[in-house]
Amino acid sequence: MATIAAAVASACLLILLFSKDFVGSLYLFFIAPLTNFYYLGNLVATMVPLIVAGLGVAFAFESRNFNLGGEGQIYAGALAATLVALLLPESPALGVQLLSCAAAAVAGGLIGAFSGMLKRRLGVDELISSFLASSLIVLFVDYLVTGPFQDPSSNFQTTRAIAPAAAFARIFLPSSLSSGIFVALLLSLAGKAVMDRTRFGFELKLCGANREFAQYAGIDSGSYTLVPMALSGALHGLAGSLMIFGSYYKVMRGFSSGIGWSAIAVSLIAKNNPLALIPAAAFYAYLDSGAKSVMMGSDLSSEIVAIVQAVIFLFITASRLPFARVFASRKGGSE
């Protein structure tokens, strides 16, 4: 609680320093996002990819693999989903959605598996390789979006949009929230069950906690480099496809815009606990929507808003959220 108070206090101080209308800015930052369904809907919509990609980060982290390639995996997943959906314009919505999401998961999963394979076979650091591979993928998808798959009828750098019938149902119009949120919540629950109740999750966490012990227990620790990286990539890809079907309907250039990095932050706050990802993502989305609203509504420049956001976030990550700690101690978390 003290941390949150300190975080909010320092955020207020910054706003006090830089804004002429202190109270107004404060209202816009902290209260406005919660005042109507439009803001609230957008807030929850932002949570969707954060939860799903955060789950991907958590699976990699729990096995002590570091997937920093989220950006590229989300972007590639989004493109794969869009392309599949564009190929099947007349098919039933559910079929299109399933196929597209599968394609997205495969695209992201292959990118993640590539880094996992490099680590397993050649001992290449997956942290570096996933980051570099992602940087490359981002440029490649940029090219595809603005080149071969560019929407000829648009002045923007974007692909064509998927058929409206194939999209997820919208909630709280005109906000960008869709039924995709339920998919995200379900995935979070499923992730929790896999991690805590299955042999796969147990072995994965053992490999993460103590690789030598895992080997001693006869676990093939090599495959717990490859599989978590692939799974992590697949979940990132899936996050990209959920964004397409839920809110965006097409891939613009620079589509992932930092979601991959934010997902890492969210997973850190949640201490890799799949259920704790939900409040962690909500908190992150709340800060994000507060930042947007204050940027549009007040005299604060976007840089100052970003700093305020970062200060709050720094405080919180430094101490871990209280709920994350509760979850962590319950499941037994020493580092």
Next chain:
Amino acid sequence: MKSIVLKNIDKFFPSSGTWANRKASLRLSAGEIHAVVGENGAGKTTLVRILAGLEKPDSGSLLIDALPVSFKSPAEAMKRGIGMVHQHFLTIPGFSAGENIVFGAEPRAGGFFVGRRGSERAAAAAMRRFGFSIDPAKAAESLTVGERQQVEILKLLYRDCEVLILDEPTSVLTEQEIQSLFSILRRLREEGRTIVIITHKVKEVKEIADVVSVMREGATVGSFKTSEVSEFALSAAMMGQTAFKEHRPRARALPGLEPVLELEAVSLRSGHRGAARLENISLALGAGEICGVCAISGNGLLELEDLLAGMLKPSSGTLRFLRAPYPKLRSAPWKSRGIGYVPSDRMRRGSCAGKTVAENFIALDRSTFFPKGILDAEAAKTASADAILEFSIKAKPWSFVDELSGGSVQKMILARELSDPPPRLCVLCEPTWGLDAASTEFAYDRILALREKGSAILLLSSDLDEIITLAERIIVLHGGRVVGAMANDRNITREGLGALMLGLGAARATARAIGGSND
């Protein structure tokens, strides 16, 4: 500085519950090479770490030229000219040899660092002065082990150290490197510097040291002029003459039984350069037999453990289990309770800190506790609770392993590996290392009970008392070779075994070597 005296040093480590030093003393004079010898865990390293300011003693005094001092940090010891070369070198990769030497005490010009070139020039000057010949521009990672050690020594000389402490300096060196190290040490002695060298190699003590202090169980048990003490007297002082515990093994000849474990001319080489870590090891182990393998650390015990754990493959030779090729770790023959394995490193390999006792307990038998891949939490809890009861472990199924004492962790491992039905083969590595008397007794009872049930037991241990107490047959390793194989009868003495472990009297041992399990 004329003399340094450490007097009545006590040091207790609460985490392991052991007295590392108990009334330990050391008396150093300027211009001498002083060896500190003793078995593993005798407290040598702790004592010199106190001298180097790396540890603080619980009680006792440190006198430099008869004036009491106390060091709060290695930096303070360094100010008084006392520095230490660690067993694991601290050279920084990415830096050149020269930069490593001056690191932390870089030459400056007008308050600024002089950079790589300047550092290397200063290092080169120091090398000329002390007669070293390493290229100061050479990258640290391309130095040989011997050169890296010289860099470490130069680091201390560059800082005007008068007392140089070397922890096991020869353990990683080749014969030629040892000779060049010794000539460096002799030269430093000529200059009036004091060298403290920790070792358990008695031959080297005779070769290089002027004075030798012997430590046992945390205390200094004697200090001798090396010219006046024999190698055998030294090793007897190191090993002590403790009385054996009562349950001495009965010789149980089980003739005609097929061997459970066979090693045939097993060798292990490290890397492509091929330094031998194990050479030509052969042994056969039958049901109901305890065979002890003892060695001082660094002489092949760990390598043998890794081979039997299936974590390393032999470079040549074969291992067989029940006449079949030795199974892969935790493969089907392991799982059907064929092999029980208690690792020597119980905190890293044997258990997983940060997980609960139940999680540790079910980790080895996942197919039982995860039927169809889903956790059977009830079964896991019951099984671990039963083990806790049976082995009287002070823990709950949901206690975290890092909250348990060393003894409890070891009991948990024993419970997991040795519970009924008894494994055909038990590989026990340092099974009672660091345990208190009661836990040790408990473990011994378990091990002897297993033998009664017909398990073949290979006991790898550096604890001579343990080997003599439990084993019917003893194999001694030195330098990765079998230097002695004998029945454990009345002729076995601690001193004799100790001499073999130290690589002395190999000829005598071969004369007495007995191959099989029968007397």
